[in-house]
Amino acid sequence: MNEVLGPTRVDEIIPGRLFRVASPLPLDGSISFAAVDPERVEWVNCYVLTSPGRALLIDSGVRIHAHGVVDAVRGIVGDSVLEVTITRTEPDTLGNIFHVIAELGVETVTIFGNHVHPLDFSNAIDGGPEVVEKGDLMVSRRPFADRFELNGFELESIPAPMRVLATAWLYSAELKTLFTSDAFGFVKPLSLDDDPVDREPLDLQDEVAVALFHANVRAKFGWLAQTRSDQMLDAAGAVFAERDVDLVAPTHGKMLAGSPVIDSHLAGLRRLPSAYPIEGHNR
Amino acid sequence: MKRELGREVTDGIPLVPVKVRELAPGVSWIIGCIAVGHGDTLIHSHASAYLLTGEHHSALIDTGYPRHWPELDTILDELLGDRGLDYIIPTHPEIPHAGLVRQLIDKYPDSVVAGDVRDYHAYFGIPEERLRAVPEGEVLDLGGLRLEVADAVILDLPATVWLFEHTTRTLFVADAFAYAHKHADGECHLLSSELPDQPTAEQIGFVTSRALYWTMFAELEPLFARLDASLEHFDPAVIAPAHGSVIDDPAAILPHIKAGMREVSRL
Numbered sequence: 001m002n003e004v005l006g007p008t009r010v011d012e013i014i015p016g017r018l019f020r021v022a023s024p025l026p027l028d029g030s031i032s033f034a035a036v037d038p039e040r041v042e043w044v045n046c047y048v049l050t051s052p053g054r055a056l057l058i059d060s061g062v063r064i065h066a067h068g069v070v071d072a073v074r075g076i077v078g079d080s081v082l083e084v085t086i087t088r089t090e091p092d093t094l095g096n097i098f099h100v101i102a103e104l105g106v107e108t109v110t111i112f113g114n115h116v117h118p119l120d121f122s123n124a125i126d127g128g129p130e131v132v133e134k135g136d137l138m139v140s141r142r143p144f145a146d147r148f149e150l151n152g153f154e155l156e157s158i159p160a161p162m163r164v165l166a167t168a169w170l171y172s173a174e175l176k177t178l179f180t181s182d183a184f185g186f187v188k189p190l191s192l193d194d195d196p197v198d199r200e201p202l203d204l205q206d207e208v209a210v211a212l213f214h215a216n217v218r219a220k221f222g223w224l225a226q227t228r229s230d231q232m233l234d235a236a237g238a239v240f241a242e243r244d245v246d247l248v249a250p251t252h253g254k255m256l257a258g259s260p261v262i263d264s265h266l267a268g269l270r271r272l273p274s275a276y277p278i279e280g281h282n283r
Numbered sequence: 284m285k286r287e288l289g290r291e292v293t294d295g296i297p298l299v300p301v302k303v304r305e306l307a308p309g310v311s312w313i314i315g316c317i318a319v320g321h322g323d324t325l326i327h328s329h330a331s332a333y334l335l336t337g338e339h340h341s342a343l344i345d346t347g348y349p350r351h352w353p354e355l356d357t358i359l360d361e362l363l364g365d366r367g368l369d370y371i372i373p374t375h376p377e378i379p380h381a382g383l384v385r386q387l388i389d390k391y392p393d394s395v396v397a398g399d400v401r402d403y404h405a406y407f408g409i410p411e412e413r414l415r416a417v418p419e420g421e422v423l424d425l426g427g428l429r430l431e432v433a434d435a436v437i438l439d440l441p442a443t444v445w446l447f448e449h450t451t452r453t454l455f456v457a458d459a460f461a462y463a464h465k466h467a468d469g470e471c472h473l474l475s476s477e478l479p480d481q482p483t484a485e486q487i488g489f490v491t492s493r494a495l496y497w498t499m500f501a502e503l504e505p506l507f508a509r510l511d512a513s514l515e516h517f518d519p520a521v522i523a524p525a526h527g528s529v530i531d532d533p534a535a536i537l538p539h540i541k542a543g544m545r546e547v548s549r550l
Contacts, residue, residue: 025405032376032401032442044405062405091376091406163496164439165377222441227500228550 005041006192008068010076013196013247013255018175019048020196020255021072023065027188033092033252035215040188043196044092047179047249048076049172054152055080057106058170058179059087059251060096069096070103077104083151085110087160087181088167092251101137108138110150112157112168144168156243161235162221162269169239176246178239184265185250186216197247198254201264204271213268214275216253225276229269237266299327301347301354303362304472306521307451309336309428311362312529313355315347316471321489325466328490329526330379333455334362335448337425342370342397344446344455345525346383355383356390368394370415370423374435374457375443376402380525388413397423398432399442419444435459436513437506439495447517454519459510460540461490461526475530482527482536487543490526499549507541 008023022043025031034042046069049056055077061069073082084106086093100106142148144159144166154174160167162183170179187198203209217224224232240262248256256262299316306312313332318325332355333344341363347355359368368391373381384396384407396403400414417423423430428450435443437459446455462482464470470478491498498506514533522530530536 030401031405032399032440063408064405089378091378091381091402094378095406165496166493219441221497223439223497223501226502226506227497228502229500231500231549 008065008072009192010072011196013249014175014177017050018177018247018249019050019076020249021046021048021061021069021076022196023061023068024192025062033182033220034188035212035219037188037212037215040190041192042188043253045185045249045251045253045255046073048073049153049175050076050080051152053080055082056151056153057082057084057100058249059093059181060084060100062092062095066096066099070099073100074104081151082106083108083110085150085170087112087170087179087251088163088165090165090182093181106137108140108151110140110142112142112144113166142168158239161239162224162232164221171239171243171245173244176244177249178243178245178247179249181251182220183236183250184248184256184262185252185254186213186220186265187254187256188216189254194254196255197257198261199257201260202268204264204267210268210271210275213265214272217269217272218276220252224269225273227273229273233266233269236269240266298350299471301351301358302472303358306333306453306523306529309425310334310448310451310453311336312472312523313347313358314471315351315355317348317350318466319463321463326463326486326489327466327471328463329461329471329524329528331523331525331529333523334359335425335428335430336362336366337428339426340369340423341366342372342423342425342430343368343387344372344523345374345380345457346371346387348379349382352383352386356386359390367391369425370395370397372396372398372430372444372446373403374398374445374455374525375438375440376406377440380457381407384409398444398446401442422449433517434513436510437495437498439497445513447519452518452520453523454514454517454521455523457525458490458494460522460524460530460536461494462486462528462540462543463489464528470528473528475528475536476532478528481539482543484543484546487540488547491544491547494526498544499547501548502550503541503544503548 006024011020022045025042027037029036047058146157156171158169160169167181302314304312311334315330316327330348332347335342371387395415397415403409417432431447433445433447435445463486
């Protein structure tokens with residue numbers, strides 16, 4: 001069962017500034033967004049940005065990890081004022097927002113685009129305590145392309161060029177970190193204790209490694225092989241080229257560190273259509 | 284007191300009442316539209332659910348939005364009475380399609396979530412004993428209605444299924460065949476043959492660009508070839524999308540759907 005696979009863990013990625021909250025899922029075929037792999041596990045990630053007296057949670061994980069996520073965020077945030085933002089309205093980003101709001105005293109949630117109220121979604125998913133009323137929550141709606149301050153943190157929202165539903169990538173120039181939601185989380189940890197950050201470029205000469213990478217891309221974006229993906233990948237490449245990105249922080253899997261790693265992933269993505277001809281099945 | 288910040292605020296847009304229409308004996312269309320701002324106007328996007336009540340078993344295909352639960356709860360009571368719901372079949376684990384699985388599982392303690400059931404344990408906390416994986420090609424015999432799990436030719440998430448009901452020859456197609464309709468013209472419950480106009484490229488593109496973003500970059504002709512093969516195989520009399528009017532004249536509407544998808548293509 002997923003609940004006993006392992007505890008939610010906290011990694012201090014940038015001392016005193018950026019924390020990753022990661023909860024494991026098995027790669028046993030019970031989830032659709034990563035390839036079956038008995039030698040690895042999946043992480044569902046949320047991120048906490050911190051500064052003295054303030055904190056910002058980006059995404060909230062999946063429901064079965066509710067208690068682990070809330071306890072982990074509480075441990076990071078302490079008495080600081082916490083705000084929350086979500087990169088897209090899907091169950092792996094909204095899953096615990098209701099618990100977080102109710103149990104950690106969040107008063108403001110920021111979303112992107114023209115969505116309906118986030119509690120329209122989270123009440124159903126979360127099944128948390130019925131103490132949060134929509135009127136008690138301040139919902140700040142931002143455009144997908146914007147520069148703004150959230151609880152003291154300067155961020156830029158970027159319309160995700162590689163996505164399923166409407167998604168905002170978030171960039172912190174100060175932390176040189178790009179939060180890529182459901183993209184670029186294609187490297188899965190070998191164990192619950194694995195390094196949270198992937199620092200080795202994808203070896204494009206290693207057919208096994210590339211096949212594993214593609215298996216995880218196809219699990220999430222199975223349709224990518226059916227597209228002329230150059231436009232999407234050019235746009236994704238431009239996001240990196242136009243910004244100083246040291247870290248990629250996805251919702252799933254391991255984080256990526258450094259341009260060589262990021263460039264190797266972009267190159268691996270560009271190989272996907274030729275590896276899987278367009279007549280192929282889309283999942 | 285409701286507090287809102289930001290430039291794009293949708294609260295204040297009127298809620299659209301959920302409606303029900305019987306498509307055929309034992310097949311009910313539960314119509315949960317949402318109004319969406321589009322430029323200076325409002326348009327509607329369906330988030331439909333379909334209730335199938337056979338002689339022995341019942342199935343709900345998709346759940347609709349969480350905001351529609353109070354109305355859906357009442358509608359199911361009226362349509363099902365004491366017989367209960369056996370199968371909850373979200374076409375895929377996104378909010379408009381699966382956002383009410385928890386409420387349904389709780390309301391109907393003998394029901395199971397069926398179809399491609401990956402993610403539901405993690406996303407919604409559905410116990411594994413309440414999940415029933417039904418592979419493509421397997422038929423659920425509801426009694427008088429036979430519901431087959433089919434390949435989802437057009438999809439956004441990998442855990443997507445289409446369904447085909449053999450007696451009424453109804454094909455349930457999740458995000459495909461989607462198109463918006465007008466807000467004020469009472470069109471929510473109309474079949475495609477009853478609408479005053481054929482769907483426009485703008486109406487198709489509005490939903491396609493949101494729910495099927497990737498198809499804007501897709502090689503459409505191979506995709507359409509697979510779609511045509513699926514339609515030839517099932518020969519549906521009715522196509523039932525989650526985000527569009529029910530199509531009772533597939534041959535007439537299919538060219539418009541294809542044209543609309545070509546129109547929004549970025550290739």
